[in-house]
Amino acid sequence: MDDYKTVLISDETEIEIKKSRFINQVFHVETEAEAEALLVEIRKKHYKATHVCWAYVLNTNPKRQKASDDGEPSGTAGKPILDVINHRDLKDVLIVVVRYFGGVKLGTGGLIRAYGGGAGDVLNQCTMIKKQFSDQLDLIVSYSSYGSLSNGLLEKGVIPVNEDFGENVTLSFQIPVADTHSFLAWVEDQTSGTAQLIMREAAFVDVVISKNEK
Missing domain, CATH: 3.30.230.30 (Impact, N-terminal domain)
Structure with missing residues (x-):
């Protein structure tokens, strides 16, 4: 979509x-x-x-x-x-x-x-928004992987919509469908292939458009 x-x-x-x-x-x-x-x-x-x-x-x-x-x-x-x-x-x-x-x-x-x-x-x-069709996904990573992964996410400007700290760390994301493949490849490289992936149904996400973008 x-x-x-x-x-x-x-x-x-x-x-x-x-x-x-x-x-x-x-x-x-x-x-x-x-x-x-x-x-x-x-x-x-x-x-x-x-x-x-x-x-x-x-x-x-x-x-x-x-x-x-x-x-x-x-x-x-x-x-x-x-x-x-x-x-x-x-x-x-x-x-x-x-x-x-x-x-x-x-x-x-x-x-x-x-x-x-x-x-x-x-x-x-x-106020205008972009309805961005996005994959809803969870990444389950160890605490040892979390530090380097979170630093990399900051550099990429990718912010989890939720973080849950239990036995492991579960990070939830809304990633534009077109970017999902490259994002997951990057995660695999950052975590040496140890991250567990849970994919949920894709959905539209509201992204506010700045006045300069109208």
Whole structure:
């Protein structure tokens, strides 16, 4: 399974352009039903809004995506939002931009910039993560091997998610699937082949993305 980027939790920003309010919201969603349920709630909350425009992209195969202009001129709202999501290569993401019209028309170009800019604004603020498909594994090593192995792990920047000290030392790791073979070869070399390996089912692990990587 492939790694992908998404948002960790919902977030919201607001901007004003020529007296119109644009409320920008982002959500993590994994199904169309989940997205539709959120849209129902938002429409109820903002029942006086002029437009509730949105787009989402789901991590399906093939990728599932959908957008709505909600009464704005065709292609001026939903598509710009969708373009921002795809440009940042995000999945399992719903972005909603709610507009309260302020009496001044923005024109086609102005609407595209407003809706695309609103989507970008809320994404710049929110916390993004990489869903990293990782092998879950335990290494059981002797105390004599633990010292040199832990020093090597520090140098490699690989941090165990858990350490258990009993008769032996059990170290638990979440290793990107693509890196598992080379990591285990390195462990075998560090411990002279004495480490015992327990492999568990691979799963997605959340890795926070820094603002510089957005």
